[in-house]
Amino acid sequence: MKVINFTIPEKIGNSIHLKEDKLPYFYPHLHRHVEIQITWVLSGEGTLVIGNNMKPFQPGDLFVIGPNQPHLFKSDPCYFQPDSCKKIHSLSLFFNPEGFISHLLELPEMNKIKKFVTSSKHGIQASVHDAPILFEHFLKVRNNKEGFVLAYFIEMLQAMANLSQWEYFSTESFEYLFTDRDGLKMNDIFRYTMDHYKEEISLEQISAVAHLAPQSFCRYFKKHSSKTYTQFLNELRINEACKRLMEKKFVSISEVARQCGFNSVISFNRVFKSIVSSTPRDFIKLHEKKLPHSYFNRPNGMVNYFPSH
16 A cells, blocks of 8 residues: 555445544554545544644544645554553545536535535634534434435535634645655654654754755755744644643643753743744633634644634
8 A cells, every 4th residue: 555645445335435443543654545535533632744734633523634635643652552442433534526526516506515625625624613513414424325325425515515614724735746755755754753753853863764865855845845844843842732731731831841842941932932822821821711722824834723713
């Protein structure tokens, strides 16, 4: 199996594909496929890398991943422990926007769904309020057969198209930027970084992982991710820091900084504020008040985790 090109193995009928995973952890490789993917996470936590961005995921999250968009659901380290009893559970629907539905989308009654399908190509997430509603539609598709499956699937797409609170978290399509060889190389870079983000990662170390000279690596990574490696590494570390702060499993902010790969709390606070748009302490206060948090795209393409207004 190629890492970057992924074949969907399970089908319901000939047009819609259903995949239910109950595994020790999510598929651990960067991959893509021609189908649009709608995934509901029932259990499991980690970091979703999608396109040129990332964000934490947890039970109850619902994502739409665009066609040919490289992505990776990276389970938290605890899922890979030898004695771990943790499991992940997810439901995913796949459909090819260039397949059967392309003909249906030309009907005037499908105009709103057509706009939604087109707008979802960069990756989107349903709001906390909307995700449970969509899950009911998910179950209708899963629990029915033959013509009812298609009918309920169209009903689900219409419900999704009617929502206005989708969060868009990838800034561009990578359909034409990744070859199979690039996919393998970027997968190695992402996996090494996600496994070693707590440590100091030198340019020489990560360049060796990609089998490139340091200067060539910098150009290569920027070309294939639209950001520098330092930006990617900092975003990953701050994602992990946000999870720890929300879970309240820490003694001090300096401890969180150290656990996430920062040598000093001053550096951690500076990077945290540049990405999250608030200090760690303010972030904790906002989370304790249970204010909604969202990812948004800045003009420079970086994804930030901060309160929506």
